[in-house]
Amino acid sequence: NQNRVFNFSAGPSMLPLNVIEDAAANLADYEGCGQSVMEMSHRSKEFGKIIEDAEANLREIMNIPDNYKVMFLQGGGTLQFAMVPLNLLRASKKADYVVTGSWAKKAYKEAAKFGDIKVIASSEENTFTYIPEITKEDIRPDADYVYVCYNNTIYGTHYPYIPDTGDIPLVADMSSCILSEEIDVSKFGLIFAGAQKNVGPAGMTIVIMREDLLGFAGDTVPTYLDYKTHAENDSMYNTPPCFAIYIAGEVFKNIKNMGGVGALNKVNVEKAGKLYDYIDASDFYQCPIREKDRSLMNVVFVTGDADLDKKFVAEAKAEGMVNLNGHRSIGGMRASIYNAMPMEGVNKLIEFMKKFEAENK
Numbered sequence: 485n486q487n488r489v490f491n492f493s494a495g496p497s498m499l500p501l502n503v504i505e506d507a508a509a510n511l512a513d514y515e516g517c518g519q520s521v522m523e524m525s526h527r528s529k530e531f532g533k534i535i536e537d538a539e540a541n542l543r544e545i546m547n548i549p550d551n552y553k554v555m556f557l558q559g560g561g562t563l564q565f566a567m568v569p570l571n572l573l574r575a576s577k578k579a580d581y582v583v584t585g586s587w588a589k590k591a592y593k594e595a596a597k598f599g600d601i602k603v604i605a606s607s608e609e610n611t612f613t614y615i616p617e618i619t620k621e622d623i624r625p626d627a628d629y630v631y632v633c634y635n636n637t638i639y640g641t642h643y644p645y646i647p648d649t650g651d652i653p654l655v656a657d658m659s660s661c662i663l664s665e666e667i668d669v670s671k672f673g674l675i676f677a678g679a680q681k682n683v684g685p686a687g688m689t690i691v692i693m694r695e696d697l698l699g700f701a702g703d704t705v706p707t708y709l710d711y712k713t714h715a716e717n718d719s720m721y722n723t724p725p726c727f728a729i730y731i732a733g734e735v736f737k738n739i740k741n742m743g744g745v746g747a748l749n750k751v752n753v754e755k756a757g758k759l760y761d762y763i764d765a766s767d768f769y770q771c772p773i774r775e776k777d778r779s780l781m782n783v784v785f786v787t788g789d790a791d792l793d794k795k796f797v798a799e800a801k802a803e804g805m806v807n808l809n810g811h812r813s814i815g816g817m818r819a820s821i822y823n824a825m826p827m828e829g830v831n832k833l834i835e836f837m838k839k840f841e842a843e844n845k
């Protein structure tokens with residue numbers, strides 16, 4: 485499709501073109517059943533197969549152990565900021581948070597409504613340009629869980645390690661890195677991710693939760709916000725986000741066909757590596773993030789001149805590379821290069837960066 489732009493948005497973002505085109509071919513008549521997935525009952529045999537296959541394929545590509553539940557929920561990453569404390573503050577009502585950016589901070593503030601929540605480390609004093617090292621000694625021994633945001637979409641940082649929390653469950657927001665790298669799920673008590681970056685359309689949130697953590701929500705927790713409600717009903721307690729689940733399922737199949745998450749990760753390392761190498765070699769662009777903590781998904785850079793940054797974003801847009809502006813809270817540039825961003829898009833961006841540098845130096 486000649487009209488398609490390279491969309492560097494942090495989310496919603498690009499989806500694999502073959503997935504979109506297959507969905508388009510099936511839009512009015514899904515696999516000969518005479519109706520669209522948008523129209524069919526969520527209790528139908530056809531949709532039953534869609535959601536079962538989606539879960540099975542996600543389990544396969546993420547190698548999710550059997551003692552973990554997979555749920556497809558609504559409410560975005562943001563609702564998880566509340567559901568996590570409502571369900572996991574189960575004994576001491578204490579939880580320890582690592583604040584590495586705006587999303588982690590929002591999660592912390594939400595949790596603070598429900599218990600004794602402590603910030604055990606933060607990189608805010610250095611505008612979130614690095615990931616703090618936390619060890620078991622930093623964690624309160626009676627904490628009910630430890631919370632991290634594994635990839636910080638706005639600042640472009642990513643954990644270079646999985647914090648060792650011992651027996652205390654580790655909760656991770658993986659909204660902007662799920663399926664971009666192989667993850668040992670067994671190291672986490674709960675992982676959640678909004679769909680609209682690496683998974684599918686907005687409207688669906690994946691929750692992967694160790695089974696023994698279910699069932700601790702207090703009596704006052706609304707039924708809908710109790711993970712047990714969704715786990716016991718296979719994400720079908722009420723009408724799920726059917727179309728988003730369908731597309732996500734198609735993306736999971738596509739990942740399998742492409743050789744799995746490991747194969748995608750190799751490409752992601754190469755894509756991000758090219759961009760960071762170019763930025764580091766240039767004296768025109770800078771990346772403020774500590775090298776070992778840099779995200780493969782969100783590459784943040786600046787020229788050091790806010791007006792020039794704006795010009796960059798506008799001129800790139802005119803060449804079919806859209807949404808290169810940094811988050812409205814920090815400005816500068818951000819190239820979000822999720823799984824579906826082809827190498828061709830990264831190459832085109834680097835060519836443009838060279839041209840812009842030559843014209844504006």
Ligand code: PMP
Pocket residue numbers: 494495559560561562563587633635636637638657658659660678
């Ligand atoms: N966590 C992270 C890491 C995010 O990047 C975002 C949104 N971009 C959110 C949470 C919030 O997600 P949502 O908009 O789905 O509520």
